Each structure stands twice: as C-alpha cells, then as structure tokens.
Amino acid sequence: GAGVSQSPSNKVTEKGKDVELRCDPISGHTALYWYRQSLGQGLEFLIYFQGNSAPDKSGLPSDRFSAERTGGSVSTLTIQRTQQEDSAVYLCASSQGPGTIYFGEGSWLTVV
C-alpha cells in the first residue's frame, strides 16, 4: 500500500481481555518495527522484524506481549490479559534496509 496501515485505529477493552493490533507495512519493506507511546512518555521500542524473524525482542515489556509476522508482510502485536498500564498508542513502522523508517497512524488502546 501507499503507507503503513494499522488497525484498529482505536480500541477500548476491559482489563483482563486480550487484544490484537495489526500492522500492514509498506509493500516491499523487509523491516517492521513496533513502538509504544504512553501518555506523557516518549517512544518506547518494543520489537522489530527482519522478514519473519524477530532478532530483537528486548523491548517487549512482559510475557503478556507477543508479536508475529507472516509472509514477510503483515504483523500482529498481541497483548494478553490487558492491564490499565497497557493503555498507549502502539505505533508500527517499516523500512527497506538501512534508511528511512515510515510510521503508521498508530493504534490507540485504552484499557478500562
């Protein structure tokens, strides 16, 4: 597609429920990144994919967080048993090799 597409754009969920956030990167981009932006906080790196593999998962905040990427394209970030502190904007980005990283509009998650 023309840009990085994320869905849902907004999600309100009850504490304890699981959520899935989807990212569709720019066509042909091999690298895909997930970041989290909490209210009043900066941008926190979560995970990145090169193709379908994730060489660096160090940013995932807990074992409730997982991510996968299939077909070298779409990625899903899953948060299990959501907590209120998970409320944030989850930003996906993609790039083609070392170079410019393009961001999506984000998925705004609110846990109530």
Next chain:
Amino acid sequence: AQSVTQPDIHITVSEGASLELRCNYSYGATPYLFWYVQSPGQGLQLLLKYFSGDTLVQGIKGFEAEFKRSQSSFNLRKPSVHWSDAAEYFCAVAGGNAGNMLTFGGGTRLMVKP
C-alpha cells in the same frame, strides 16, 4: 548503546519568529539522524534525515537541521514559524546495524503564539 537527548520539553515561540530545537545524541559511529513531527492525534511524520554528506539537510515544511559531529548535535531550525507548526517534535538516531532500530529523544512540544 545509542541515546538521544532533547533538553527542551516545551518551547513557545511567536508566529513568524525563528525556531531552533536542540538534539544531542550518543552513538559510537556515524549515526543516521532523523527528525519527526507528531501533531495531536496523529502518527509520526518524517521531517528530514541525515545519513552522510552535506551536514546541513533540508526537509519538508521549511525545516532544516545541521549535523555537528564535534558537538554530537543535530538541531532543527526554521527561520519563520507558522501556527500550523505547533506539534511535538522528536529527534531520533539509528545505527547501521541492530535492524536500524530508532532510538528517540523525549520530544519537544512546540507552542506557537499568535
């Protein structure tokens, strides 16, 4: 490990005035440097980037930034600010490896007075 510092959390300027947003980075080699802008409720938009070559880079919306290796800085400038420039600005650094992972500064929120 790479890191980015944006010393100014908030900046207020008058419309038409010049602007400089500071960014200092820490990285062991020549970094890739970026400035992104985020308007309220929006994602991140790339303003400009530095990879190599001319240390003064031009970006969109009339912004420019200068890479100064001796000062480990990559300050963003605009000669005349418009009200629509009010947003949050993020400086970021990426290495040539580690998956080109971006490390962001804490951001600077720009407010523009009429």
